Amino acid sequence: MDFSWIIPYRELLLQGALLTCMLLLISVVLGFAIAIGLAIAQVGKNPVLKMAAKGYCTFFRGTPLLIQLWLIYYGLGSYLPFIPGLRSSFLWPIMREGLFFAAVALTLNFAAYQGEILRGTLLAVPRGELEAAKAAGMRPGMVLRRIWLPRAIRIGLPTFAGEVILQLKATPIVFSVTVMDLYGAAYKIRQDTLLVYEPLIVVAAFYVALTFVITQVFQRFENAVPTRR
Amino acid sequence: MRQEAAQPALVVRDVHKSFGALKVLKGISLDASKGDVISIIGSSGSGKSTFLRCINFLEIPDQGSFHINGEDVEFRTGRDGKSYPSNARQVERLRSGLGMVFQSFNLWPHMTILQNIIEAPVHVLKVDRKAAIEKAEALLAKVGLYEKRDSYPAFLSGGQQQRASIARALCVDPAVMLFDEPTSALDPELVGEVLKVIRGLAEEGRTMVMVTHEMKFARDVSTRVMFLHQGQVEEVGPPSQVFGAPTSARCREFTAAGSH
Amino acid sequence: MRQEAAQPALVVRDVHKSFGALKVLKGISLDASKGDVISIIGSSGSGKSTFLRCINFLEIPDQGSFHINGEDVEFRTGRDGKSYPSNARQVERLRSGLGMVFQSFNLWPHMTILQNIIEAPVHVLKVDRKAAIEKAEALLAKVGLYEKRDSYPAFLSGGQQQRASIARALCVDPAVMLFDEPTSALDPELVGEVLKVIRGLAEEGRTMVMVTHEMKFARDVSTRVMFLHQGQVEEVGPPSQVFGAPTSARCREFTAAGSH
Amino acid sequence: MNSSTSIFQLLAVSPPGWGGVLLTGALATLFISFGAYLVGMALGLFGALGKLSGVPPVRFALNFYTTVVRAVPELVLIVALYYAGTDGLNRALSWAGIGPIEVNGLVAAIAVLGFVQGAYMTEVLRGAILSIPAGQLEAAKAFGMRPTLRFRRIILPSLIPNALPGFANLWLSVIKDSALIAVVGYQELALAARVAASNTKQYMLFFLAAAMLYLAITIISNLLFSALEAHFRRGQRPIH
Amino acid sequence: EIRFGIVNEAYPPYTTKDASGKSVGWEIDLMDAVCEQLKEKCTIVDVAWDGLIPALESNKIDVIWSSMSITDERKKRIDFTDKYYSSMASMAGPRDGVLGVDPEHLKDKTVGIAVSTTQSAYFKKHFADIATEKSYATVDESFQDLASGRVDYVFADTGPLKEFLKTDLGKDCCEFKGTVPPDDAVLGAGVGGGVRKGDNELREKLNGAIKAIRANGKYAEFNKKYFDYDPY
Ligand SMILES: Nc1ncnc2c1ncn2[C@@H]1O[C@H](COP(=O)(O)OP(=O)(O)OP(=O)(O)O)[C@@H](O)[C@H]1O
Ligand SMILES: Nc1ncnc2c1ncn2[C@@H]1O[C@H](COP(=O)(O)OP(=O)(O)OP(=O)(O)O)[C@@H](O)[C@H]1O
Numbered sequence A: 001m002d003f004s005w006i007i008p009y010r011e012l013l014l015q016g017a018l019l020t021c022m023l024l025l026i027s028v029v030l031g032f033a034i035a036i037g038l039a040i041a042q043v044g045k046n047p048v049l050k051m052a053a054k055g056y057c058t059f060f061r062g063t064p065l066l067i068q069l070w071l072i073y074y075g076l077g078s079y080l081p082f083i084p085g086l087r088s089s090f091l092w093p094i095m096r097e098g099l100f101f102a103a104v105a106l107t108l109n110f111a112a113y114q115g116e117i118l119r120g121t122l123l124a125v126p127r128g129e130l131e132a133a134k135a136a137g138m139r140p141g142m143v144l145r146r147i148w149l150p151r152a153i154r155i156g157l158p159t160f161a162g163e164v165i166l167q168l169k170a171t172p173i174v175f176s177v178t179v180m181d182l183y184g185a186a187y188k189i190r191q192d193t194l195l196v197y198e199p200l201i202v203v204a205a206f207y208v209a210l211t212f213v214i215t216q217v218f219q220r221f222e223n224a225v226p227t228r229r
Numbered sequence B, C: 001m002r003q004e005a006a007q008p009a010l011v012v013r014d015v016h017k018s019f020g021a022l023k024v025l026k027g028i029s030l031d032a033s034k035g036d037v038i039s040i041i042g043s044s045g046s047g048k049s050t051f052l053r054c055i056n057f058l059e060i061p062d063q064g065s066f067h068i069n070g071e072d073v074e075f076r077t078g079r080d081g082k083s084y085p086s087n088a089r090q091v092e093r094l095r096s097g098l099g100m101v102f103q104s105f106n107l108w109p110h111m112t113i114l115q116n117i118i119e120a121p122v123h124v125l126k127v128d129r130k131a132a133i134e135k136a137e138a139l140l141a142k143v144g145l146y147e148k149r150d151s152y153p154a155f156l157s158g159g160q161q162q163r164a165s166i167a168r169a170l171c172v173d174p175a176v177m178l179f180d181e182p183t184s185a186l187d188p189e190l191v192g193e194v195l196k197v198i199r200g201l202a203e204e205g206r207t208m209v210m211v212t213h214e215m216k217f218a219r220d221v222s223t224r225v226m227f228l229h230q231g232q233v234e235e236v237g238p239p240s241q242v243f244g245a246p247t248s249a250r251c252r253e254f255t256a257a258g259s260h
Numbered sequence D: 001m002n003s004s005t006s007i008f009q010l011l012a013v014s015p016p017g018w019g020g021v022l023l024t025g026a027l028a029t030l031f032i033s034f035g036a037y038l039v040g041m042a043l044g045l046f047g048a049l050g051k052l053s054g055v056p057p058v059r060f061a062l063n064f065y066t067t068v069v070r071a072v073p074e075l076v077l078i079v080a081l082y083y084a085g086t087d088g089l090n091r092a093l094s095w096a097g098i099g100p101i102e103v104n105g106l107v108a109a110i111a112v113l114g115f116v117q118g119a120y121m122t123e124v125l126r127g128a129i130l131s132i133p134a135g136q137l138e139a140a141k142a143f144g145m146r147p148t149l150r151f152r153r154i155i156l157p158s159l160i161p162n163a164l165p166g167f168a169n170l171w172l173s174v175i176k177d178s179a180l181i182a183v184v185g186y187q188e189l190a191l192a193a194r195v196a197a198s199n200t201k202q203y204m205l206f207f208l209a210a211a212m213l214y215l216a217i218t219i220i221s222n223l224l225f226s227a228l229e230a231h232f233r234r235g236q237r238p239i240h
Numbered sequence E: 001e002i003r004f005g006i007v008n009e010a011y012p013p014y015t016t017k018d019a020s021g022k023s024v025g026w027e028i029d030l031m032d033a034v035c036e037q038l039k040e041k042c043t044i045v046d047v048a049w050d051g052l053i054p055a056l057e058s059n060k061i062d063v064i065w066s067s068m069s070i071t072d073e074r075k076k077r078i079d080f081t082d083k084y085y086s087s088m089a090s091m092a093g094p095r096d097g098v099l100g101v102d103p104e105h106l107k108d109k110t111v112g113i114a115v116s117t118t119q120s121a122y123f124k125k126h127f128a129d130i131a132t133e134k135s136y137a138t139v140d141e142s143f144q145d146l147a148s149g150r151v152d153y154v155f156a157d158t159g160p161l162k163e164f165l166k167t168d169l170g171k172d173c174c175e176f177k178g179t180v181p182p183d184d185a186v187l188g189a190g191v192g193g194g195v196r197k198g199d200n201e202l203r204e205k206l207n208g209a210i211k212a213i214r215a216n217g218k219y220a221e222f223n224k225k226y227f228d229y230d231p232y
């Protein structure tokens, strides 16, 4: 076992780790926001929105993230030259980087999984609690905002930690679109040094540690409202 | 602020309601003036809960006229042929003037007792938060739960939860309180404490409509008792009449069975 | 096939059993000859279930000698200092000669009633499948469940489930039937139908050991009643003695309380 | 490559169309997934029984297995196991005095994905076994059933309905994870799409086609699992 | 039997797969010629790029035959045959007809390069101060981003570069910008077959075959099918 490469590559590793954390944070936060919309559309009355949300979740849950990422990065990328004026627009610095597409794919993917979970927990909120809110004169929007959604999120909290960990584990895939996340850094180190296992071991240790941190953070959230067992 | 005095607090006429082919309410009327305590009794499935839920539009009646708190409620027929209130805002406004206490309490478990109580005043009536808290604490003291104000509902006994939900309903200062079997989810020990609170409200002169199976209690506190049978009013009158000398044979049977 | 006649079906001597520091059984003995119906009574926690479960080794006793169905059971002390039967095969063989009926039925939910009943005969005793089905159907007819033979347990009432579980225990033709409060998970309406079946078995002359809280029933059907108190036999004898003129003060108290 | 080549020509099953390559890839995906699923199930069964056995060193080792495998990204695991696995195997073999054996890509892919699946299966099966009411097992004991018979006749059939939802999730995830095998060079559906795309430069077309194939597999699997669950829950009263 | 480890990613013209799933390309032709020369049976084993050396070491393959440049770093782990082609590094860029590969043309440009290649080493040595390197897992990916305009240049082996420029996509977007000046220190050793350390017998056999094929004209023959220059 040879770990002497860590020193010369520390910069690369550190940036990779930061990028991994950033991608996780962005995709979880934005994905969660989209998921709320998806879940509400699925339990709502509008048939068009319902179908659209269902279709969305089915597609993103039914295809590999790898393919989704290739689709939007290379697939859409092959149409970029045909968009006039794109190169000179302010969007170009974003569109030319894999990071943007990686974040988008991860976000859309997370939203689909989370949307499905939130749909279930929205339906799990006891009807009576919603009737109590209606009986207090709340508008539908307020019922949703003050009672339904907060309750649904709380019911789902124990599963969210698991979802975030799954999301963390999905991030290395971004390397296939030139994003130098932690796994990307490890890949490069492996190529440069021809070491097969050592960089992977370091990376794996990082993910295990981060998983531990995520578990702890969510434990805090869960303890915020005491429950009786 | 509210119209009171001579004017009736609640006038409901000829309410009909079906679920699919099942006719549950077949023309029920109810008048309540300020200070009235009206008990609704009847066997299971007779439509008591459905009628009560029609009053605050948790169920939308197929037919009927409603005059609540000085306002008439208009209905329109929706594209699906069903009846809907014309004005959703009006329904929401009226609901906030009707305090409802459910059989299963339905406190919101993600909020403390205090938060539960100030939720509607602050967010629906836009009362100042500090004023709402003051009022809520006074109400909690009244129902004997002051020390529990920062507990979450899951940590309260059934009787305490029901008392908290009564305080929640009271905090919007409703013209009429609606109770749907407020004690039947409680074990006998806890029933007493909740009935005590309701009795206190009756003595204060609060307008109340109450579905209950506690015959003795209904007899003691009501100004009027209504006996429902298969979606119709079989007997209505002061408790002395309904329990003492009912004209309807069915009512006689029912009240006799209840008193053994 | 089985040793019967003069030989006792079951001889259990001086059973001790502790859970951790808690001594649950402190030397209990029981003799049952063929045709005996022995009821075990006693207050909650006195060790009735534990004793019954020791008889078929669902709990391994710390001490005691067992002579079941003509065989002596040997014990050895394991590396952890606990007592174990020396021969696991023997225990399995003996168990298949003891029919157990549980308080909570414990039918296997993934099998139909008929499949439940033939499971042990076919797979443990290696009886021919066709013969087992014939026998099972006869038993089902006897307990009044013939038409339910292809239903899954979840679709039966509690009383029906318990009757099915009795049929299941009977189908291995056990030398002794063990019942652990077979009616206490049932509502009063269903108790009757199960007791009727057990009474029938008693009249047939089946050897049975039964933990029960149904004093009247125990009095009617038992040949002997055993009263347990805090892990010891306080009183044992014919029902006329135990219920009529108990020598132990505790037993008098207990049976007096049970008969009100 | 001619720019007038139509989509249909490109997707044609026989060469020069690339449909055949995609379908072969899809078959490979199904084959790998199914193999890995079975391996995972076997590992999961041993894992669950081991965890429930209560023998401390076994439990510790299994906890390590499930914790690490479920915390480390599949991609990292696949790459690490793919290289370490065969290398380690051959080292072990040569240490035992047997010559090195050839592990082909397919077998390695199945073994690696199966190893990952096994950790999840362990948890699914453990939960399913724990949710069997103890009384049902006692009833089996009381009838003199041996441990093996008890397992075969009572535990196994009762845990299936409990485990099916978890199994369904894992099946869908192994299909998607099998796409990661592309990074170690085994040509399943994802890599097939990529090869077709880079040869024809029709990236959008082939990635979409692959996505649709995955989606079809998913949807058909969902239907199958629903049918299976309905079958295995036949003994349960429907919840209204 | 000799097992040839070949990368399962498209790297035309050296190796790629056709629509029937068969491996084809210059290196495949070379392999066939070598095996014909040696009268040996040859099989192709598909391996990912980063799995080549581990596969060789764990005896899944006998030769790495996949455009692997001979470098000192690699020589620590494996032995190489004599080179069978030289890596000539060239650049492609947008079709403006103006810019070339001189440092002043590359100023502030983003250059796509496959990770850990000799081109990457060359770039670090000569252009690191004036242009930005963007790393790709495979050359093919860098070509795609060149076409979509995400990188200004791609710096790669001349063979694949020219092959890309022959495709519709390449023709429409880009043009050949030139070959960089040789630098034997980084590019010099060329591309050879990789064999296990100490497997001298196979190395010598392969060296002999390569020499023979170059001498008897076979090399030049199939070379014409792919290149307009001599890659040796
Ligand atoms: N949402 C609904 N959909 C269909 N049927 C309903 C619905 N709500 C109530 N019913 C039916 O309407 C009838 C009256 O119900 P309701 O709850 O009003 O009875 P109740 O008098 O309150 O009885 P209980 O004393 O048991 O609460 C019952 O037959 C019930 O099954
Ligand atoms: N597995 C166990 N572990 C620890 N303690 C146990 C266990 N099983 C029983 N006990 C304890 O042993 C005592 C006797 O239990 P047992 O079930 O035999 O009582 P019982 O007479 O059947 O009572 P009941 O009428 O309530 O069923 C009780 O105090 C009980 O808590």
Ligand SMILES: [Mg+2]
Residues within 6 Å of the ligand: B048, B049, B050, B181
């Ligand atoms: Mg009701």
Ligand SMILES: [Mg+2]
Residues within 6 Å of the ligand: C048, C049, C050, C181
């Ligand atoms: Mg007991």
